Amino acid sequence: MTESLTPPGVTLGIVGGGQLGRMLAEAAAPLGVEVVVLDPTPDCPASPVARDQIVAAFDDDGAIAELADRVDALTFEIELTAPEALERAGEEAGVPVHPKPTTLETIEDKLVQKRALAEAGIPVPAFRNVDDADDLRAAIEELGAPIMLKARTGGYDGRGNFPVESADEAETAMAEIGGPAMAERLVDFERELSVIGCTGAGETDAFPAGENVHRDEILRETIAPARADDDVLAEAHDVAADVLELLEGRGVYGIELFEHAEPRETDGARITVNEIAPRPHNSGHWTIEGAVTSQFEQHVRAVLGLPLGTTAVRCPTVMANLLGDTDHSRPIAAETDSHDGETPADAASMEGVEELLATEGAHLHWYGKRDVRPLRKLGHVTLTADGTGIDDRDALLERARDLRDGVRFE
Amino acid sequence: MTESLTPPGVTLGIVGGGQLGRMLAEAAAPLGVEVVVLDPTPDCPASPVARDQIVAAFDDDGAIAELADRVDALTFEIELTAPEALERAGEEAGVPVHPKPTTLETIEDKLVQKRALAEAGIPVPAFRNVDDADDLRAAIEELGAPIMLKARTGGYDGRGNFPVESADEAETAMAEIGGPAMAERLVDFERELSVIGCTGAGETDAFPAGENVHRDEILRETIAPARADDDVLAEAHDVAADVLELLEGRGVYGIELFEHAEPRETDGARITVNEIAPRPHNSGHWTIEGAVTSQFEQHVRAVLGLPLGTTAVRCPTVMANLLGDTDHSRPIAAETDSHDGETPADAASMEGVEELLATEGAHLHWYGKRDVRPLRKLGHVTLTADGTGIDDRDALLERARDLRDGVRFE
Numbered sequence: 125m126t127e128s129l130t131p132p133g134v135t136l137g138i139v140g141g142g143q144l145g146r147m148l149a150e151a152a153a154p155l156g157v158e159v160v161v162l163d164p165t166p167d168c169p170a171s172p173v174a175r176d177q178i179v180a181a182f183d184d185d186g187a188i189a190e191l192a193d194r195v196d197a198l199t200f201e202i203e204l205t206a207p208e209a210l211e212r213a214g215e216e217a218g219v220p221v222h223p224k225p226t227t228l229e230t231i232e233d234k235l236v237q238k239r240a241l242a243e244a245g246i247p248v249p250a251f252r253n254v255d256d257a258d259d260l261r262a263a264i265e266e267l268g269a270p271i272m273l274k275a276r277t278g279g280y281d282g283r284g285n286f287p288v289e290s291a292d293e294a295e296t297a298m299a300e301i302g303g304p305a306m307a308e309r310l311v312d313f314e315r316e317l318s319v320i321g322c323t324g325a326g327e328t329d330a331f332p333a334g335e336n337v338h339r340d341e342i343l344r345e346t347i348a349p350a351r352a353d354d355d356v357l358a359e360a361h362d363v364a365a366d367v368l369e370l371l372e373g374r375g376v377y378g379i380e381l382f383e384h385a386e387p388r389e390t391d392g393a394r395i396t397v398n399e400i401a402p403r404p405h406n407s408g409h410w411t412i413e414g415a416v417t418s419q420f421e422q423h424v425r426a427v428l429g430l431p432l433g434t435t436a437v438r439c440p441t442v443m444a445n446l447l448g449d450t451d452h453s454r455p456i457a458a459e460t461d462s463h464d465g466e467t468p469a470d471a472a473s474m475e476g477v478e479e480l481l482a483t484e485g486a487h488l489h490w491y492g493k494r495d496v497r498p499l500r501k502l503g504h505v506t507l508t509a510d511g512t513g514i515d516d517r518d519a520l521l522e523r524a525r526d527l528r529d530g531v532r533f534e
Numbered sequence: 535m536t537e538s539l540t541p542p543g544v545t546l547g548i549v550g551g552g553q554l555g556r557m558l559a560e561a562a563a564p565l566g567v568e569v570v571v572l573d574p575t576p577d578c579p580a581s582p583v584a585r586d587q588i589v590a591a592f593d594d595d596g597a598i599a600e601l602a603d604r605v606d607a608l609t610f611e612i613e614l615t616a617p618e619a620l621e622r623a624g625e626e627a628g629v630p631v632h633p634k635p636t637t638l639e640t641i642e643d644k645l646v647q648k649r650a651l652a653e654a655g656i657p658v659p660a661f662r663n664v665d666d667a668d669d670l671r672a673a674i675e676e677l678g679a680p681i682m683l684k685a686r687t688g689g690y691d692g693r694g695n696f697p698v699e700s701a702d703e704a705e706t707a708m709a710e711i712g713g714p715a716m717a718e719r720l721v722d723f724e725r726e727l728s729v730i731g732c733t734g735a736g737e738t739d740a741f742p743a744g745e746n747v748h749r750d751e752i753l754r755e756t757i758a759p760a761r762a763d764d765d766v767l768a769e770a771h772d773v774a775a776d777v778l779e780l781l782e783g784r785g786v787y788g789i790e791l792f793e794h795a796e797p798r799e800t801d802g803a804r805i806t807v808n809e810i811a812p813r814p815h816n817s818g819h820w821t822i823e824g825a826v827t828s829q830f831e832q833h834v835r836a837v838l839g840l841p842l843g844t845t846a847v848r849c850p851t852v853m854a855n856l857l858g859d860t861d862h863s864r865p866i867a868a869e870t871d872s873h874d875g876e877t878p879a880d881a882a883s884m885e886g887v888e889e890l891l892a893t894e895g896a897h898l899h900w901y902g903k904r905d906v907r908p909l910r911k912l913g914h915v916t917l918t919a920d921g922t923g924i925d926d927r928d929a930l931l932e933r934a935r936d937l938r939d940g941v942r943f944e
Contacts, residue, residue, distance in 0.1 A: 132884060132900050146563070153560050153583045156900030156913070173563045175582045416895055416921035431892035434921050438848065474542060482841035485826055490542050490566025503542075503566070510848050511826035 132156035134428060135175065137195030137219075139182055139210070140202035143491040143501060144404050144420075145170035147412070148201060151420035157428070162191045169491045185209040192217035199223070199375060199427045201403050203232045204278065222427040223323075223402045224373030231371075231402050235276045235306040241400075246366050247393035249382070250309040257294040263307035264291050273297050276304045285341055311389050311396070313382035317350050317357075318407035319364035320419045321377045324432040328368050331415055331435040333360045336380070336407050342499055345524065346443045347517050348410040356383055356394060363395045371402065376423040378405020406445070406501070413487050413506050414441030439509040442520045444528040446490075448500035476530035485511025486527055496533050505531075542566035544838060545585065547605030547629075549592055549620070550612035553901040553911060554814050554830075555580035557822070558611060561830035567838070572601045579901045595619040602627035609633070609785060609837045611813050613642045614688065632837040633733075633812045634783030641781075641812050645686045645716040651810075656776050657803035659792070660719040667704040673717035674701045683707050686714045695751055721799050721806070723792035727760050727767075728817035729774035730829045731787045734842040738778050741825055741845040743770045746790070746817050752909055755934065756853045757927050758820040766793055766804060773805045781812065786833040788815020816855070816911070823897050823916050824851030849919040852930045854938040856900075858910040886940035895921025896937055906943050915941075 134157050138145045141163030149159040149170050158175040161168065164182065171177045176194075180187030183206035192198055192213035198221040200210065207225035214221035231237050238251050252263040254273065264271055269291075275284035287310070288297045298305070316336040322329050335350035336343055350357060364379045371377055378401035387394050408419035417425075417433025425432055480486050490503040507514075507524040514520045544567050548555050551573030559569040559580050568585040571578065574592065581587045586604075590597030593616035602608055602623035608631040610620065617635035624631035641647050648661050662673040664683065674681055679701075685694035697720065698707045708715070726746040732739050745760035746753055760767060774789045781787060788811035797804050818829035827835075827843025835842055890896050900913040917924075917934040924930045 132902065149583070150560060150563050153556070153902075154897070154899045156898070156902060158582050158902075172568050172585045173559070173583050416918070425891065431888060433891070434894035436894070436921055438920050478841060481835065481843070484844035484846070487564070488566070489564045492542065492563075492566060492568075508826070511844050511846055 134158070134197070135160060135195045136424060136427065137162070137191040137198045138170070139188065139191070139198070139200035139205045141165070141168035141170035141174065141177055142201065143169050143493075143503075144201035146173060146491060147409075147418075147420045147489070148404065148423060149173045151418055152424045155421070155424060155430075157424055160191060160194055162187055167494075169493055172492060182206075183209065185213075189213045189216065192219055195219060197222070197427055199403075199423070200228070203228065203402070207232070220427075220429075222374040223371060223377070227372045227402050231400050233276050234274050234279075234399070235304075237400060238306065238308075240370060241367070241397050244366065244370050246363060246370070247390060247396045249311045249390065249396050249398075252307045254298075254305040254307045257298050260288070260294040260298060260305075260307060261291045264288065264294070267307060267309040270310045271307045272310050273301055274306050274308060275301045276306055311382065311384060312386055314385040315350065315352055315383040316398070317352065317360050317381040317383055317395070318346065318405065319360055319379045319381065320405060320408035320411065320422075320435075321364045321368045321379055322419075322422050322426050322432055322435070323368055323371065323374050323377070324426045325374065325429040327432055328365065329432050329435050330361060330364050330368070331408065331411055331419065332437055333357050333364075333381070334407055334410060340499070342445075342447065343406050344445055344447075345521060346407045346410050347521055348414050348441045348443070349437060351517055352383055359395045363397065367397060367400060371400070374426040374429065375402065376404050376408070376419050376426060377402055378407060380405075380407070406504075407443075409489070409504050410441045410443040410506060412489070413508050413510075414438055414443075440515055440517050440520055441506060441508045442517070442524040443504055443506050444524045445501055446503040446505060446528060446531055448496040448498055448502055449533060475532045479530050480505055480527050483507075483512070483523075483527060485509070485513070486524075544568070544607070545570060545605045546834060546837065547572070547601040547608045548580070549598065549601070549608070549610035549615045551575070551578035551580035551584065551587055552611065553579050553903075553913075554611035556583060556901060557819075557828075557830045557899070558814065558833060559583040561828055562834045565831070565834060565840075567834055570601060570604055572597055577904075579903055582902060592616075593619065595623075599623045599626065602629055605629060607632065607837055609813075609833070610638070613638065613812070617642070630837075630839070632784040633781060633787070637782045637812050641810050643686045644684050644689075644809070645714075647810060648716065648718075650780060651777070651807050654776065654780050656773060656780070657800060657806045659721045659800065659806050659808075662717045664708075664715040664717045667708045670698070670704040670708060670715075670717060671701045674698065674704070677717060677719040680720045681717045682720050683711055683715050683717055685711045686716055721792065721794060722796055724795040725760065725762055725793040726808070727762065727770050727791040727793055727805070728756065728815065729770055729789045729791065730815060730818035730821065730832075730845075731774045731778045731789055732829075732832050732836050732842055732845070733778055733781065733784050733787070734836045735784065735839040737842055738775065739842050739845050740771060740774050740778070741818065741821055741829065742847055743767050743774075743791070744817055744820060750909065752855075752857065753816050754855055754857075755931060755938075756817045756820050757931055758824050758851045758853070759847060761927055762793055769805045773807065777807060777810060781810070784836040784839065785812065786814050786818070786829050786836060787812055788817060790815075790817070816914075817853075819899070819914050820851045820853040820916060822899070823918050823920075824848055824853075850925055850927050850930055851916060851918045852927070852934040853914055853916050854934045855911055856913040856915060856938060856941055858906040858908055858912055859943060885942045889940050890915055890937050893917075893922070893933075893937060895919070895923070896934075 141161035211225040334348035380398040551571035621635040744758035
């Protein structure tokens, strides 16, 4: 059953060539694994470090089939692809696809995902199907306000999520979401945790839980390991193991959890599952420097059926996202021709990078995106106890925030 | 004086696209720095992870000028390039070249290099210029046999080096070397050490010395930090600092040293300089996992004039080279068309990689070369105390050798 593909001479096809595809390609190269990505944006972030890019929509059947023909295994770094096209392309080209497209189908619809979790006895916040404003009012009645209304498909980084305070807002909220949705009880939580789980060929494992700080529903920082009690971390690990059993196919999965201080609101569960991503996850970027194996190398190993690497932590680590903070779109890495001396008038420059680079133990990851947009993920900075000499995670977080805040787009 | 080039949107041109170019490109990507390489081998090791490759000879003036036109800074990862062409191309395109081509000129001729070191008062084994067999016999008379005869230019990985036991071998040795040479006294040494030094914009630093094991004049393993006494390590660091002062231009330099148990043979010096490489060096590969900053990231930072990263060690680490062990050339990563089912009859496969990947704390680096040749550097494995839990460097070395020996080309 293991379709192990041993390097060298192995090529991995990835649907999606954003920062996740870029970091997958960066991790694949040392293993002797080449990468071809499929992405609609010409010269996408992964492109400069990949063997090649097929420029096409994520769900373009023909392009997915072309990708399958050129590679030894297929995976994806974005949920906006077509599971059935992936499955068919893999079968026709005779190459494995991981995670299984059926898993993608389950996960890409948030209602289906939550139902699958609930049916497996995995604790989740109470939720209801919401097709229209009447459903939403009924859900508020049953679950109690406030609730979070979520588009069933297509949302990410807070897009497709809409908090609802009362039944009066039902019509507005449905118009905002614009399609089939689900309502979820907004339960108080102590901490957001995240476990990067991994399923290999006949083995599963997970990195120790990290702790996520969101603002405006966008991940800002991850602290690893999480500053939670050992028994909470053990429970998070157990819940993540149960989740992995549900998911078909090899790969790395980002499992976002809530830690509840008041378990009576969640039928006694101290840990509930918020959301699953069938791919490497922003909350696992800390593993590049903070763990012995990175989540990206782990995903490549898993998809190819190679042995998983150890998930051991190297040292306390904080990851902080570098988000676009300008109020309008403008290019930051425009193709300038140095011979005519012209620079596009609205090209922004990044300031504060030198201080970041001068900080011992700070690691820059830049994604090579060409436009700054507000809250767009442009890169991240990782700060490790190794190098800084700061073992205390509160202090490490504070320093990481300072460094992150020092980077500005002028 | 600092020509600092702040990412993002910076492109680095590298003359040479072998494994050093590949690992430079892997390290540049997270910094938001793109790479274009110049290399005569189509699809050279760096090519799949670089933005682009110019296919041309290392010393092709026109191609070097073309490279300079396309990038923001120039460097090289091989000494077989043309210093004057590099200098001219940098001037004409208005881009900095580091290290300085004058440094390359000094280093690429082993006699000129040794003279520069000796003139600066840096301890080196006794040496003599050798233009012909008469010179060689005179050198043996003066220095005493055995001596090492070295081609002044073009040698690497033991090529261009020829040990001479007696004056009777003078004619044979000169024919073997085939050009201007130098003779060097073969002094007993306790250990071969190597310091990766780095010169940034107004700062210099060095990684702690590693310990090198050579066989047949090819590096087999590096143990880091070296298993030498603290005072010896301090002396190695001081000598390396003196060497860095001699070298013009920013970048990482591999400084190979001997540790002498009998300093009376070397005028009292416990450390002498064997050779300098004006680029990242095989003996610094351990820094990728073993140090907070890798020598490759450090070189990119240095060449661009960015702040240097810390040279702090993360944990005891052993690097072992994966060398071609077949007795004839054959392809290992041939371009096979998966649709006709044909595999070239003499394509070799690599065995033993799975055990290596299954070992916690073992890291594979494969260079993507297409032919196995005896003793060719095809990749390396790094074994860290982090992950293995083996802190003892003798035990770490033994385990790394076992893993390396388990990888075979069938």
